[in-house]
Amino acid sequence: MDRQVIGAEVAEEDTGSAGAPPVPGRRAPWTARLLPRVPGGRAGAVAASAVLGAMALAALLAPVLAGHDPVATDTAATSLPPGSPGHPLGTDRLGRDLLARMLYGARHSLAVGVAASAATVLLGTAVGALAAVAPRWLDAAVARTADALLALPMILVALTLAAVAGPSPATVVAAIAVTGWMPVALIARAEVKALRGRPFVRAARSLGLSRTRIFLRHLVPNALPPIAAVAAFEVGHAVLTESTLSFLGVGIPPNTPSWGNMLTDARALLLTGQWYTVALPAGAIVLLIIAVNAVATGLERRGAGEGRAW
């Protein structure tokens, strides 16, 4: 009885400075808590999020919005400029509608970008976090390997991989993940190493939790915030790499619309007055990467500004 009263007094006293007693249990799941923070209340990040949302929506609604088959050629309507009747963004040399190709291209570029960055982050996090809890020699080997790979020009490695495996979206995803995991792994490794000394990890050990449980439930989730910021940058990097590989002919198969492929098709037209065939996909790529980076920066700032994980 006495103890209950003391406990109640203390609870009030301790939270007095915060202005209100704690309201435990009124907490949304972490997804709901994370998402509204992406814009972070900053105009730039809000605009960037809107751009990304619009791009994703346009990609999803491509069949509704396009009005044309993105791969259907029309010899009667080749090289039309933007604003032509029935072809708001014009057509290319083969008479394919550029709006349709842009919209369908967004599907491939965004899907490959997201899939490749997810694969990169998963691979990097797994390698880095496991290295941090592995025996010292293995940890050192992973860290040195990552350092060494970072010193290689990765576009050449990706190009070689993609060329050997043949052009396909899966090849592009694999090539990007294999060449991009190192920075993520080094961050994950450093985070997990730092977390290992934290009191809550020691407390988890003192309660008899298994190493696996501590790794999966206590170390990895708490290492995620800085990785999440890197992950957002990785999306931009992956889209750019996909475009580059497609442009070089080893990415998305040639006839499939993707922004990188559109650039490949249009490069010969850059100086012939049909600048828009280059400007449209290039502009879309630039806009996407700027938007992704703005959101990533917002995410990073929020992560750095708070003392807790999410």
Add this chain to the structure above:
Amino acid sequence: MSGAVLAVTGLRVRLGGRTVIDGLDLVLPAGRVTALVGRSGSGKSLAARSLLGLAPRGAERSGAALLDLGGGRTADLLAAPPDRLRALRGREVGYVFQEAQASLNPTITVGAHLAETLKAHGVPRGRRREQGLAALRGAGLDDPAALLRAYPFELSGGQAQRVALALARALRPRLLIADEVTSALDPVTQAGVLDVLRADAAAPDGSAPDGSGRALLLVTHDLAVAGRWADRIAVLDGGRIAEEGPARDVLAAPRHPFTAELVRAAAPAGSPPGPGEPAGAPGAAR
């Protein structure tokens, strides 16, 4: 009253090429609170953590620490293989750390903390919630059902310390080690937490089916806390127990020069230190 819950003999811990604990002998009797006191940096926490294999990487331990598991069974904590030690942690020996808020994972709720601890020791799913609530209630927390859904940052310092306490005692361990648990708390919360700890050590006295009891090791630098809540005081100096005995005797008539120095330092200026309160009635004076 039965014998010792834990008997430590010749504990030596080397860390970074230096022998920090050098032949520590300590017996923790059942049903009693034993305080391990010493100045900051004397190795109290290191000694306590070494028992559970929680000392920093690179620490070398030797000696024996026999834990009574009841029914005539014992386990040597210092010789137990990692899996065995893991199974003993939490179930047979609970450990509460000083930094309560920091000793809770910020990404999971109090309920998840309790559930994973109970699960790790094989408590069936159907009983975890009930046992978790009982642990929170036992640690003196009101409205435990709401607390199950709370995240650590939503707790006050006192609540966090009680939650950490609830976690450590969720499986009713035979030995509870409280490592400077009240250093960061105000006196009222401190008293509440220490009462819970004390009641734990006293509760099963004589009621355990095999006559064995529980013990509490209170690691503290605060002689006043030790004097008020401990039955016995062991003074750590130079990596060994310099003096050990009933709290009242140690405080009233310290035999070792270091203990005398500690007692003098803890006493208010101009007055000799009063002996600890009569053991077993710590709440009477409040």
